[in-house]
Amino acid sequence: MGLKLKSAIISGFRGFNPEVKIDFNAPVVVLYGENATGKSSTLNAIEWCLFGSSEVVGEKNTGIRERIDWEIINRNAEKCYVEVELEKDGQVYNIRREKSNGRDNIYIRFSDGGKIEGKKAQEEINKLIGNFSFRDFMTCIYQHQEVIRYILTEEPRKRDEALDRLFGFSDYRNISEAIKKFSPKGDELEKKIDEIKSWINSRIDALNEIIKRRKEELSKKGLSRVDEKERISIAKQIKKLIEDFCSEIGADLSEKFSKIDLEQKEFVDVAEEEIRRLRKLIPEERKLNELVRRKTKINHYIDEYDDLNKKRSEVKRKIDKFVRENGDDKKIKEKVKQIEQTIEALEDQKEVMNLYALIIEKVMLYLESVEDKDICPVCGTRKKGLLIQLKKQWEKEHKEKFEKINKEIDSLKKELKDKERLLKDYERLIDDWKRADEGFRKYINKIRGDEKISEREDVRRKLEKILSELESEIERLKKSTSEKTARIEEIEEKIKLCKDIDEILKDIALREKIRDIVRTQEWKKLKELSDDFKKFVDDVERIRDAILRATKDGVDEIISNAGEKISEFFGEITSHPKIKKIKIKVEQNLRSGGNQYKFYDENDENLLPVLSQGNFNSLAISIFLAMSGMTGQKMPFDFIMLDDPSQSLGFQEKVGLIKILDIIAKEKDIIIATMDSELLDEIKKMSSEKKIYKFYKWTPEKGPEINEEIVS
Structure with a gap:
C-alpha cells in the first residue's frame, strides 16, 4: 500500500495568504473554480511540500518555462508553510515545509508524537517514497497543465520535448543536449565527465533502492524469490484459479485469455481484463448493479422532489407574509x-x-375701476374699505x-x-x-x-418505501455474493503479485541498460583520452548516441508495457470514428538529442494530419494515466493529481475521460483541478465517493474563498 494524502494546510504559498485546510479523504476530490482562484496553487503546494524549492522552481528541473522566476511566497506574506498529512499502513506522517528569508526548512511529526526536522526529515521522506524522484512524481503522479499545453503545440520539436517529459525521459534529453552544446576545456573536462557519471550512479542507486524496497514488500507477502521462474509459477496459479472460477459460475474463458502465453508481458493486463469480465457475469453481481443504479435513481427522485417542494413552500411563505402585512x-x-x-x-x-x-x-x-370703492356691485350695500377687505380675505x-x-x-x-x-x-x-x-x-x-404510483398514494412516502426495499435487497445480495467476491479478490491478489514481479524485473533490466552506458568502450576511452580534445568530442558523441539509444529503448519498453492501455484509454476518451487503435513509434532525433514521436492507426496510416488539439490532449492524458497505473502497487503514492485535464476536449471526450477515472478511483485517489463546468457535471455522476471544493473571490490579500459542495 502506498502513501495516501489525507489533508493539506496552506499558508502564504503563492495564491494563498491566510491559513487554509483542505481535506482529501475521498477517492475523488475536485478543486473547481475560474482561472486564478488558487486551484493550481493547491496542487503546487503539495508538490513543493514533498520536494522543496530546489526541485520545483525553475525550468531546469521541471522543464516548465513558467517556473522561471517562480515565486513561492505570496507577496502579501512574510513567510509561507505547507503541511500535508500522509497515511500508510496505519502510520500518519505530518510533513511540514516552511520558507522564510530565502530558506526552506522541513519537519515531520509522527503518530506517536515524535518529531524530526531538517536533514533527518528529508532523509525520512526519501525513505518513505523510496527515492522516488521529482521527475518520477511529474511523470506518474502530477499531471501539469503546462505539459499538456506543450503537447498541443503545432511545432513538432516542442511536442516531442513534452512527450519525452511525459514519458519521464526529459533528463536524458537534457543530458544529450548538454553534451552536444558544451565544448569542455582543460580541467573542466574531468568535472563534466564526473557529473555525467554521478548522474548515472544516482539513477542506479535510486533503482537499487526501489528494487530492494519492492523485494522486501514481496518478502512480507511470502515470496522469497523474485525471478522469471517464480513469475511464471504464479501466472499458472492465476490461470488455474480463473479456469476453476469459470466452471463454478458456468462461464467460458474469453478467447483472448485462453490464448495468452504465460510468458507474455501482457498476461497481467489480460488477466485483469478477464477478472473484470467475470465480475459482470456473476448473476447476483448483475442484479446488484441494477439495484444500485435503481437506488441512485430513486434517491435522485427524492432529492428533486424535496427541492421543488421546498421552493414551492418558500413562495407560499412569502405570499402569506405579504398578505399578513399588506x-x-x-x-x-x-x-x-x-x-x-x-x-x-x-x-x-x-x-x-x-x-x-x-x-x-x-x-x-x-371696484378698482370706479371712484367709489366702498359700494358692492352685487348687492349695492356700502361698506367702508370694501376693496381692501376683499383682497385680504382672498x-x-x-x-x-x-x-x-x-x-x-x-x-x-x-x-x-x-x-x-x-x-x-x-x-x-x-x-x-x-x-x-x-x-x-x-x-x-x-x-x-x-x-x-397511483393517484391515491403519497409519492414521497412511496419513494421512501421503494428505497427501503431496495436497500434491504441490496444488503441481501451483497451477503450472497461475498463468497464469489472473495474468490475474485484472491485471484486479484495473485495478479498483483505477478505485477509486482514484472515491475522488479523491469527495473532490473532498466538498471542494466543504464549501467551499459559506462560499460561501453567509448566511455572508457573518454576517461583515458581526456587530454585529446578532438578525440574526446568524438567519444562524447558516442556516449550521446548510447544515451539516445537508452532513451529510445526506455520509451520503447514503456510503450511495450503500456501501449495497449494508452490506446485503450485514447479510444475510450475520443471514440474517434476513424481511429480504432493508436500506435506510437519512436525514432532517435540526433539534432534535438531526444526522441521523435510518430502516431499511426491500426493500418499504419500516419495520424498527425487528422489528430485535433482535443485528440492530442486525449493522448497526453492517456499516456499519463497509463504511466500512473503501469507500476501498480509499486508506486510510493496512492493518489494522482490532474490539473485542467479537459483543456481542448469536447463534451463526449470529457465523458470518456470520466469513465476511465471512475475505474482508476477504485485503485487510487484522484485529485482534479478544473474550471470546466461540463467536466464537473460528469464527475458528479461518478460512482466513487467524492468531495467538491469551489474556489472563488480570490484576492491577493486573502487568497481564495473555498466552500465544500455537498454531493449526494
Missing part, C-alpha cells in the same frame, strides 16, 4: 379605489373654489385652502403609487407560486408515470 389583492384594490375617489372629490372641491375665486377677482377689478382664505387641498392630493397620489406597487408585487408572487406549483406537480406526475 392584505391580498382584493383588499389592496379596494384601498386603491378609495384613494382614487378621495382624490376625485378633492379635485371637484378645487373646481368649485376656482369659480368662487373668479367671481371675487371680477368684483375686485370692478389672500388669506383662498390661498391657504388651495395649498392644503394640493398637499392632501399629493399625499394621496404617493399612497396610490405605493398600493399599485404592492399590487404588482403580489401579482409577481402569485405568478411565482403558479410556476413553482406547476413544476412540482409535473414532476410528481413524472414520478407517478415512471414508478407506476
Whole structure:
C-alpha cells in the first residue's frame, strides 16, 4: 500500500495568504473554480511540500518555462508553510515545509508524537517514497497543465520535448543536449565527465533502492524469490484459479485469455481484463448493479422532489407574509379605489373654489375701476374699505385652502403609487407560486408515470418505501455474493503479485541498460583520452548516441508495457470514428538529442494530419494515466493529481475521460483541478465517493474563498 494524502494546510504559498485546510479523504476530490482562484496553487503546494524549492522552481528541473522566476511566497506574506498529512499502513506522517528569508526548512511529526526536522526529515521522506524522484512524481503522479499545453503545440520539436517529459525521459534529453552544446576545456573536462557519471550512479542507486524496497514488500507477502521462474509459477496459479472460477459460475474463458502465453508481458493486463469480465457475469453481481443504479435513481427522485417542494413552500411563505402585512389583492384594490375617489372629490372641491375665486377677482377689478370703492356691485350695500377687505380675505382664505387641498392630493397620489406597487408585487408572487406549483406537480406526475404510483398514494412516502426495499435487497445480495467476491479478490491478489514481479524485473533490466552506458568502450576511452580534445568530442558523441539509444529503448519498453492501455484509454476518451487503435513509434532525433514521436492507426496510416488539439490532449492524458497505473502497487503514492485535464476536449471526450477515472478511483485517489463546468457535471455522476471544493473571490490579500459542495 502506498502513501495516501489525507489533508493539506496552506499558508502564504503563492495564491494563498491566510491559513487554509483542505481535506482529501475521498477517492475523488475536485478543486473547481475560474482561472486564478488558487486551484493550481493547491496542487503546487503539495508538490513543493514533498520536494522543496530546489526541485520545483525553475525550468531546469521541471522543464516548465513558467517556473522561471517562480515565486513561492505570496507577496502579501512574510513567510509561507505547507503541511500535508500522509497515511500508510496505519502510520500518519505530518510533513511540514516552511520558507522564510530565502530558506526552506522541513519537519515531520509522527503518530506517536515524535518529531524530526531538517536533514533527518528529508532523509525520512526519501525513505518513505523510496527515492522516488521529482521527475518520477511529474511523470506518474502530477499531471501539469503546462505539459499538456506543450503537447498541443503545432511545432513538432516542442511536442516531442513534452512527450519525452511525459514519458519521464526529459533528463536524458537534457543530458544529450548538454553534451552536444558544451565544448569542455582543460580541467573542466574531468568535472563534466564526473557529473555525467554521478548522474548515472544516482539513477542506479535510486533503482537499487526501489528494487530492494519492492523485494522486501514481496518478502512480507511470502515470496522469497523474485525471478522469471517464480513469475511464471504464479501466472499458472492465476490461470488455474480463473479456469476453476469459470466452471463454478458456468462461464467460458474469453478467447483472448485462453490464448495468452504465460510468458507474455501482457498476461497481467489480460488477466485483469478477464477478472473484470467475470465480475459482470456473476448473476447476483448483475442484479446488484441494477439495484444500485435503481437506488441512485430513486434517491435522485427524492432529492428533486424535496427541492421543488421546498421552493414551492418558500413562495407560499412569502405570499402569506405579504398578505399578513399588506392584505391580498382584493383588499389592496379596494384601498386603491378609495384613494382614487378621495382624490376625485378633492379635485371637484378645487373646481368649485376656482369659480368662487373668479367671481371675487371680477368684483375686485370692478371696484378698482370706479371712484367709489366702498359700494358692492352685487348687492349695492356700502361698506367702508370694501376693496381692501376683499383682497385680504382672498389672500388669506383662498390661498391657504388651495395649498392644503394640493398637499392632501399629493399625499394621496404617493399612497396610490405605493398600493399599485404592492399590487404588482403580489401579482409577481402569485405568478411565482403558479410556476413553482406547476413544476412540482409535473414532476410528481413524472414520478407517478415512471414508478407506476397511483393517484391515491403519497409519492414521497412511496419513494421512501421503494428505497427501503431496495436497500434491504441490496444488503441481501451483497451477503450472497461475498463468497464469489472473495474468490475474485484472491485471484486479484495473485495478479498483483505477478505485477509486482514484472515491475522488479523491469527495473532490473532498466538498471542494466543504464549501467551499459559506462560499460561501453567509448566511455572508457573518454576517461583515458581526456587530454585529446578532438578525440574526446568524438567519444562524447558516442556516449550521446548510447544515451539516445537508452532513451529510445526506455520509451520503447514503456510503450511495450503500456501501449495497449494508452490506446485503450485514447479510444475510450475520443471514440474517434476513424481511429480504432493508436500506435506510437519512436525514432532517435540526433539534432534535438531526444526522441521523435510518430502516431499511426491500426493500418499504419500516419495520424498527425487528422489528430485535433482535443485528440492530442486525449493522448497526453492517456499516456499519463497509463504511466500512473503501469507500476501498480509499486508506486510510493496512492493518489494522482490532474490539473485542467479537459483543456481542448469536447463534451463526449470529457465523458470518456470520466469513465476511465471512475475505474482508476477504485485503485487510487484522484485529485482534479478544473474550471470546466461540463467536466464537473460528469464527475458528479461518478460512482466513487467524492468531495467538491469551489474556489472563488480570490484576492491577493486573502487568497481564495473555498466552500465544500455537498454531493449526494
